[in-house]
Amino acid sequence: MLADNLKEMPVPAAIEAWDPDAILHSSFEHGETTLWISPDKILPLCAHLKASLQFNRLSGLTAIDLYPQEPRFEVVYLLHSIPANQRLKLKVAxxxxxxxxxxxxxxxxxxxxxxxxxxxxxGVTFTGHPDLRRIMLPDYWEGxxxxxxxxxxGHKYSYKDE
Amino acid sequence: MSDPGLTAQLEPVETAPGSTRKMVLNMGPQHPSTHGVLRILLELDGEIITKAQPDIGFLHTGIEKQAEALGWQQVVTLTDRMDYLANLSNNLAYVLPVERLLGLEIPAKAQWLRVLLCELSRINSHAVWLGTHALDLGAMTVFFYCFREREDILRLFEMFSGQRLMTSYIRIGGVALEPPRGWHAAISKFASGLSDKIDEYEDLLTKNPIFLQRTQGVGHLSLERLLDLGVTGPMIRAAGLAWDIRKSEPYSSYEKFDFDIPTCTESDVFSRFRVRVDEMRQSLRIVNQALEGMPEGPWKADAPKVVLPDREKMKTQMEALIYHFKIVTEGFRVPAGDAYVPVESPRGEIGFFVASDGTSKPLRVFMRTPSFGNLQSLTPLFEGRLIADSIASLGSMDFVLGDVDR
Known part of the structure; x- marks a missing residue:
C-alpha cells in the first residue's frame, strides 16, 4: 500500500503497478522514500528494479535489530540509480x-x-549466496x-590468555 | 576474517594442460603494499594468478557496535578512526543524516568551513595515496614530496582543532570550535604554492618510463562490472562515468562552488592516477573559492538543545546553564526515524545509515564505506593476470583498511 505523498512519484507507482502485493507499507520522510517489501517478493523486485527501472547500484545492505520487538529484524537495501539520480530504501521485516x-x-x-x-x-541468512561465511570475525566466533x-x-571472550 | 584452515579451500588443482603445478601464496596480512592488514590468498600458475581470495577483518574493532553505546555527539569521535586519511569526510557523512533527522538549519559559514576542510582532507588523502602508490612501483622521490604536503595540511588541521589526525572538528550543529586567528592567511599561503607542486609531481611520474610501463593498460575493468561490484569514486570516473555526489546530490552547499569532474575512459591504473591528480587540482579550486567567498556569521546552529552554549552566556543566563547541563549529562534526543545522506569522500561514496528510536543514543549506525565496496573489485582485478601487476592494481584501488573493517 502506498502512502499518499508517494502515489505521484514514478518509481513507487511503477512498483505498485508491477505487483500490487509487493509493497506492504511505505513512507516519505526527510526527502527519502522507504518501502516495506514482503520477504518473498524482494528478489524478483530487485531484479525488476535493475532491469526496468535503472537501479544499477546497490549502495549498501544492512540490518537493524529491534529487540525485543517482533518482527525483530529489518533488512535495509539502499539502492541508487545513477541515470535517474534517484535513491530508494527497501526494508524487509x-x-x-x-x-x-x-x-x-x-x-x-x-x-x-x-x-x-x-x-x-x-545472523541473518541469505539463501542462494555463493559463499556465505563470516567476513569480519574469525570462523570460531560464537554469536x-x-x-x-x-x-x-564483558562478553565471554578473554584476551588475557592470548 | 578466517582462520588458517582457509588455505585448505585453495588446494592447488591441476587444470590447464601443460602446466605441472600450482602454487598457493599467502600475501599479507603484514605486507608493505597492502597498506594495512589485508590478507590475500593467491593461487598461482607460474606468474599468472588463477585465484585470488581477499581475507579482511583484521582491523575490525566493532565501531558500529560501540556507536550504539555512545551518545549522538560522541559517535563523531568514532568516525575519525575509520578512514584515518579523510576523517573530516567521515565526520561530515555522519553529521548530515543526524542533522536531517533533527531538522537543523546549519549556518552558511559552518557549511563553507566544512567544504573547505573536506577538500583539504581530499588533497591530503590523494597526496598520501600518490606517494605510497608511486613508492610501491619504485618511484621513491614522489613519496617524500607528498608527505611534505601532508605535513602542511596536518598542521592546518591542528590549527583548527588541536589535533593532527583525529580532528573531530565537524560536529552535529556546526563545527567544534571557532576558526582560529590567522586561519585564512595560513590556508592561503598553503594554497598559493600547491598548484605548481601538483604539476611537479605529475611530471615526476608521467615522464617516468618505468611508471608508465607498469601502469598503462594494467588493471582494466569495464564500467558495468565496476558498477555491479559496488565500486565508487575515482575508479568509476577513470572508467568514463562523470558521477560525483558533490554534483549529482549536492550537500553542505557544494552547489555554490564551481568545479569540474575529471574523467578518463581507459579504466586502467594510469587513468586512475590521472583522475586523482586532476581531482587534487579541482579541490584546490574549491579551496580558493571557499577562501574568497567565506560568509560571515555564526559557525554553529541556533539550536540550544543540541549545540553547547557559549561560555559567556552560561555565566549570565540560567537557560544556557540548564541546556549545558542537559547536553553534557544526557545528550540530546533525536526524533525516531532513519536517514542516509551520501557524501563524496576521496575514495568514493561514504554514507551513514542512521536509525533512531527517539532516545539519546543511536539505534543503529551503518557505515557504508567506500573502501569496503571498492575492495570487492580485487578478485576480478587479480584473476587471470600477472602477479607483478597485482601491486599496481592493488594500489590503484586506494583503500584504507580501517575503513574496510571498521
Whole structure:
C-alpha cells in the first residue's frame, strides 16, 4: 500500500503497478522514500528494479535489530540509480527465529560482502549466496555481535590468555 | 576474517594442460603494499594468478557496535578512526543524516568551513595515496614530496582543532570550535604554492618510463562490472562515468562552488592516477573559492538543545546553564526515524545509515564505506593476470583498511 505523498512519484507507482502485493507499507520522510517489501517478493523486485527501472547500484545492505520487538529484524537495501539520480530504501521485516532472505547477489554482484557482513554480525541468512561465511570475525566466533542482546563490554571472550 | 584452515579451500588443482603445478601464496596480512592488514590468498600458475581470495577483518574493532553505546555527539569521535586519511569526510557523512533527522538549519559559514576542510582532507588523502602508490612501483622521490604536503595540511588541521589526525572538528550543529586567528592567511599561503607542486609531481611520474610501463593498460575493468561490484569514486570516473555526489546530490552547499569532474575512459591504473591528480587540482579550486567567498556569521546552529552554549552566556543566563547541563549529562534526543545522506569522500561514496528510536543514543549506525565496496573489485582485478601487476592494481584501488573493517 502506498502512502499518499508517494502515489505521484514514478518509481513507487511503477512498483505498485508491477505487483500490487509487493509493497506492504511505505513512507516519505526527510526527502527519502522507504518501502516495506514482503520477504518473498524482494528478489524478483530487485531484479525488476535493475532491469526496468535503472537501479544499477546497490549502495549498501544492512540490518537493524529491534529487540525485543517482533518482527525483530529489518533488512535495509539502499539502492541508487545513477541515470535517474534517484535513491530508494527497501526494508524487509524478519522474525527473530531463523531470519532468512533470498540473496540478491545474482542481481548485483556487489551484494556479496554486504550479505556476508549482515550474516556475520546479525545472523541473518541469505539463501542462494555463493559463499556465505563470516567476513569480519574469525570462523570460531560464537554469536552475532550487532544483535542488541549481545553485550558491548564483558562478553565471554578473554584476551588475557592470548 | 578466517582462520588458517582457509588455505585448505585453495588446494592447488591441476587444470590447464601443460602446466605441472600450482602454487598457493599467502600475501599479507603484514605486507608493505597492502597498506594495512589485508590478507590475500593467491593461487598461482607460474606468474599468472588463477585465484585470488581477499581475507579482511583484521582491523575490525566493532565501531558500529560501540556507536550504539555512545551518545549522538560522541559517535563523531568514532568516525575519525575509520578512514584515518579523510576523517573530516567521515565526520561530515555522519553529521548530515543526524542533522536531517533533527531538522537543523546549519549556518552558511559552518557549511563553507566544512567544504573547505573536506577538500583539504581530499588533497591530503590523494597526496598520501600518490606517494605510497608511486613508492610501491619504485618511484621513491614522489613519496617524500607528498608527505611534505601532508605535513602542511596536518598542521592546518591542528590549527583548527588541536589535533593532527583525529580532528573531530565537524560536529552535529556546526563545527567544534571557532576558526582560529590567522586561519585564512595560513590556508592561503598553503594554497598559493600547491598548484605548481601538483604539476611537479605529475611530471615526476608521467615522464617516468618505468611508471608508465607498469601502469598503462594494467588493471582494466569495464564500467558495468565496476558498477555491479559496488565500486565508487575515482575508479568509476577513470572508467568514463562523470558521477560525483558533490554534483549529482549536492550537500553542505557544494552547489555554490564551481568545479569540474575529471574523467578518463581507459579504466586502467594510469587513468586512475590521472583522475586523482586532476581531482587534487579541482579541490584546490574549491579551496580558493571557499577562501574568497567565506560568509560571515555564526559557525554553529541556533539550536540550544543540541549545540553547547557559549561560555559567556552560561555565566549570565540560567537557560544556557540548564541546556549545558542537559547536553553534557544526557545528550540530546533525536526524533525516531532513519536517514542516509551520501557524501563524496576521496575514495568514493561514504554514507551513514542512521536509525533512531527517539532516545539519546543511536539505534543503529551503518557505515557504508567506500573502501569496503571498492575492495570487492580485487578478485576480478587479480584473476587471470600477472602477479607483478597485482601491486599496481592493488594500489590503484586506494583503500584504507580501517575503513574496510571498521
Amino acid at each position: 524478519l522474525p527473530g527465529d531463523n531470519p532468512a532472505l533470498p540473496s540478491v547477489t545474482s542481481v548485483w554482484a556487489g551484494a556479496d560482502w554486504y550479505e556476508r557482513e549482515a550474516f556475520d554480525l546479525f 552475532h555481535p550487532l544483535r542488541r542482546d549481545f553485550p558491548t563490554h
